[in-house]
Amino acid sequence: MAARLLYDVQQRYKPRIYREFLGAEPYTESEFQARYRFSKESIQILTNLLNDDLKRPTNRSHAIPVETQIKIALRYYASGSFMQVIGDTFGYDKSTVSRIIQAVTGAISAHGADFLRWPDETTKPAIINGFYNIARFPCVIGAVDGTHIRIQAPSDNEYAFVNRKNFHSINVQGICGI
Incomplete structure (x- = not known):
């Protein structure tokens, strides 16, 4: 019984492993543009523009980097794929992908008057x-x-x-x- 209780406690407190998605590195510029419909430079410009809108300060866990949020949303817009597939590609749950797409879409819309x-x-x-x-x-x-x-x-x-x-x-x- 005590061994089972000790086993349950050990299983319950597994530390989370956070990893940074390195999606841009293996792609050439043309492959990158085919996947995201934006150049690497354009995504960097978007990251700088939307950083204040999308950055989530947190003391509890690791926030998803703004550049990754933008890549998730752009990949969704460019591919027309399901959120589950986008989540599997980037290593996030479908609900997280949904929240990211809503946040990025709102941030882009808020800056619409600057460009349109x-x-x-x-x-x-x-x-x-x-x-x-x-x-x-x-x-x-x-x-x-x-x-x-x-x-x-x-x-x-x-x-x-x-x-x-x-x-x-x-x-x-x-x-x-x-």
């Missing part, structure tokens, strides 16, 4: 020339595109989320201008 603005009359000619130089489209000041992001089948109205390629998704539309 409608063109005014003075910048429209430069934008029109930029689109013309890229693709020979005259009189264009922006572009709209959409994509389907794969989701798990919802329990309510499941049939409404099946797309033309016969998988469950939500339709996301993006707008950009030069």
Whole structure:
């Protein structure tokens, strides 16, 4: 009985092992960009920009580094994969990945006004020339595109989320201008 009690106590107090994910090192710049849709330099810029929003001071355990949080969110956005798969890739639980994606998305949205603005009359000619130089489209000041992001089948109205390629998704539309 005493041996069993001692065994239970030893099993209960196993120290956690924290490891830093070193996801960028094995990839070349082109492989990295294919996985995250951002360059290593751009992720560093995002890390510096969002550091104050995402850094979690803690005395209890190890906080997930801001760069890792950004990589998790960008990998999720870029791949359209399930949170469980992203979590397995980075070594975190699905619920942690979900919280990270929400936090990073909120932080990026909070900085949206710094980067997203409608063109005014003075910048429209430069934008029109930029689109013309890229693709020979005259009189264009922006572009709209959409994509389907794969989701798990919802329990309510499941049939409404099946797309033309016969998988469950939500339709996301993006707008950009030069």
